[in-house]
Amino acid sequence: MSDVAFAPAISPRPPQRRRRWRLSVGTTAAYVAAIALAGVVILPTLFVVISGFRTTPQLNESAVALPDPWVLDNYRNILSSDDFWRFLGNSLFVALIATGMAVVFGAMAAFALSRYEFRFREGFYTLFTVGLLFPIGVATLPLYLMLRELDMLDSLWGVAIPEAAFSLPVTIVILRPFMRAIPTELEDAATVDGASKLTFFWRILLPLSAPALVTVSVLAFVTSWNAYLLPFLVFTDVNNYTLPLGLASFRGQYSEDTAAILAFTSLSMIPALLFFVFAQRRIVGGLTGAVKG
Amino acid sequence: MVSTSPDRVTDLPQALAGRAPARPARRRGVLRRRLELSFLIGPALLLFVGFVLVPIGVAVYYSLFDWNGFGPIDDFAGLRNYRTALTDDTFLESIQHNLVIVGLSLVLQLPLSLGIAFLLNRRLRGQTLLRLIVFIPYVLSEAVTALVWLALLQPNGAADQTLEALGLGGLTQLWLADRDIVLYTIFVVATWKYIGFGIILFLAGLAGIPKELREAAALDGASSWQTVRHVVLPLLGPTIRIWIFLSVIGSLQLFDLVWIMTEGGPANGSEMMATYLIDEGFRRYRFGYGSAVAVILFTICFIFALLYQRFALRRDMDGAVTGGSR
Numbered sequence A: 001m002s003d004v005a006f007a008p009a010i011s012p013r014p015p016q017r018r019r020r021w022r023l024s025v026g027t028t029a030a031y032v033a034a035i036a037l038a039g040v041v042i043l044p045t046l047f048v049v050i051s052g053f054r055t056t057p058q059l060n061e062s063a064v065a066l067p068d069p070w071v072l073d074n075y076r077n078i079l080s081s082d083d084f085w086r087f088l089g090n091s092l093f094v095a096l097i098a099t100g101m102a103v104v105f106g107a108m109a110a111f112a113l114s115r116y117e118f119r120f121r122e123g124f125y126t127l128f129t130v131g132l133l134f135p136i137g138v139a140t141l142p143l144y145l146m147l148r149e150l151d152m153l154d155s156l157w158g159v160a161i162p163e164a165a166f167s168l169p170v171t172i173v174i175l176r177p178f179m180r181a182i183p184t185e186l187e188d189a190a191t192v193d194g195a196s197k198l199t200f201f202w203r204i205l206l207p208l209s210a211p212a213l214v215t216v217s218v219l220a221f222v223t224s225w226n227a228y229l230l231p232f233l234v235f236t237d238v239n240n241y242t243l244p245l246g247l248a249s250f251r252g253q254y255s256e257d258t259a260a261i262l263a264f265t266s267l268s269m270i271p272a273l274l275f276f277v278f279a280q281r282r283i284v285g286g287l288t289g290a291v292k293g
Numbered sequence B: 001m002v003s004t005s006p007d008r009v010t011d012l013p014q015a016l017a018g019r020a021p022a023r024p025a026r027r028r029g030v031l032r033r034r035l036e037l038s039f040l041i042g043p044a045l046l047l048f049v050g051f052v053l054v055p056i057g058v059a060v061y062y063s064l065f066d067w068n069g070f071g072p073i074d075d076f077a078g079l080r081n082y083r084t085a086l087t088d089d090t091f092l093e094s095i096q097h098n099l100v101i102v103g104l105s106l107v108l109q110l111p112l113s114l115g116i117a118f119l120l121n122r123r124l125r126g127q128t129l130l131r132l133i134v135f136i137p138y139v140l141s142e143a144v145t146a147l148v149w150l151a152l153l154q155p156n157g158a159a160d161q162t163l164e165a166l167g168l169g170g171l172t173q174l175w176l177a178d179r180d181i182v183l184y185t186i187f188v189v190a191t192w193k194y195i196g197f198g199i200i201l202f203l204a205g206l207a208g209i210p211k212e213l214r215e216a217a218a219l220d221g222a223s224s225w226q227t228v229r230h231v232v233l234p235l236l237g238p239t240i241r242i243w244i245f246l247s248v249i250g251s252l253q254l255f256d257l258v259w260i261m262t263e264g265g266p267a268n269g270s271e272m273m274a275t276y277l278i279d280e281g282f283r284r285y286r287f288g289y290g291s292a293v294a295v296i297l298f299t300i301c302f303i304f305a306l307l308y309q310r311f312a313l314r315r316d317m318d319g320a321v322t323g324g325s326r
Helices: A002-006 A014-021 A025-051 A056-061 A073-080 A082-115 A121-132 A136-149 A156-180 A184-192 A197-208 A210-226 A229-234 A243-253 A258-292 B011-018 B023-062 B080-087 B089-120 B127-139 B142-152 B158-165 B182-207 B211-219 B224-252 B256-261 B273-283 B287-313
Strands: none
Touching: A025 A258, A025 B089, A025 B127, A025 B142, A025 B182, A056 A258, A073 A082, A073 A258, A082 A121, A082 A156, A082 A197, A082 A210, A082 A243, A082 A258, A082 B023, A121 A156, A121 B023, A136 A156, A136 A229, A136 B023, A136 B273, A136 B287, A156 A210, A156 A229, A156 B023, A184 A197, A197 A210, A210 A258, A229 A243, A229 B256, A229 B273, A243 A258, A243 B142, A243 B256, A258 B127, A258 B142, B023 B287, B080 B089, B080 B287, B089 B182, B089 B224, B089 B273, B127 B182, B142 B158, B142 B182, B142 B256, B182 B224, B182 B256, B211 B224, B224 B287, B256 B273, B273 B287
16 A cells, blocks of 8 residues: 555556567567668658758768758748748638638538538438548639639638639538537527527537547648648749748758758748647547548 | 427427418418528539539630630630540650559558558557658648658659668669659659548448457457458448549549649659640630530549449448439
8 A cells, every 4th residue: 555655657557667668570670670661750850950050062062961050040041031931821811811701701611511400411421422532632723713713822722712612622521520529409498498409519519529629620731831833833922922822932041051041941841840730639530530420 | 499388389289380381471481491491502503503613614625725824715616625635645655644643642642551550550659649640741732742752852852862771882873853653753752741631531340340340250269460451441431432432533634733843844744634734725725625625624533423422332421412312
């Protein structure tokens, strides 16, 4: 008992602890694979981040070396230029609009498709699922022409709205089973209490669907954040560039200054990585959950 | 927070009575329901039809014309654009390249990510951290991935120097400038970016397989390979089939990585259907022709999706697309 009092976290299973240290072949192989895998992922990214602290002459002298001396100028120049922040702001704006539209409209549609009985319900659902098969790539050329007709080229909305449209299928496919699984008893009880169907949706179903809503938001946000093709077609004015597009164009513009490109690349990673650490469970859970239906 | 207090329960008979077929009230109910439904589905439907389905439909129309994107669309070409595309060496080669990527993914990426998932599917120290790390490339944009690897793969760059340091200096290549190598380089970079997704997916699938089943197989004297082959793999079937689906569709549409790294070059050595489409349609103002290419790409994906849905996914996907398995 005194053991428990002193070390509650460890004491329940001392025998297991010891066993864990006797590594089987499989576990050893697993550790080797794990370390190799982590290395393959981390080293390239780390290389870019560290090389951003070198100068281009240093880089030309030898591709792989520690900075000598460490130079902050590359990072400082980018952070003090307007471009980086403007790209960041544009990306944020587009991603927020796209996510907001996809989730609000997607949740409404998923509610109708899961909680109402009507004739063409499955037909509508199938229509949306067809969209799952076609990532934005296939439709971009005609989409570009259409946006030009609508005079939406070089407008952030011109990218955000189609991105929302292309995020709708995933959103609906994830939300519908989730909403469907919420017991009908809850809805009956709400009806008995005099709540209309829409009140039930707003006051009860949506709050209960919060985990799924977070998941679809994260998916829509990341998709928009990383998008390259549509912004590439739609934006000609640098002032509208989103981060991926800005990064690619920065490379074209400063092709001689390798160090600057590397610094710009590593700075572009930071928002995505921060967001990922924050939303990790949702992204992973959402993707695997989405796939399992 | 749904109230079930006693005084509310007395409302129940009234509520039930309200459903009794009092005709005018019912008609009003029907109208109200229709309005509700239109309000709920309308915006999503409008958005989806307007920005997903219509552009695809319009592409079919444009594909029948020769059109540079400006002025009237009146130069009717019939199916000429399709004929041109399907006899154009570069385009045919780009289809081949996409198929090579599809094949390599199935033959290399699938076993690799399955194998790693099997290895990692046990209690390891730092497991959470590892899963986090493995997933990093998937979260980075393709633009970032492309620039990271452009830096690594420069002639005499980090990749070459690493090989030399390992005593494999003979293996260094012009990774992105050699027409015979570039496709495989692209595949390696794509693998780097996407393998984490497969691993996480398979780990989630493996976590869903009850331990008892493997133990029972082991008790019956099955070797670990037999257990994997006859117990685990079949149970992982749905996950594997979904992975294959996503991987094939993704490989057929590959664009961002290739465009930023090579623009399809050198000498079309890494040209993909999507890069060809943007190059011809958008860059050279051949919108009719580009649309035809888009329709072909679309059709290839669609046929694959339908067939795959019909023959492989039907059991798994709750009737999406083919419908009615429920």
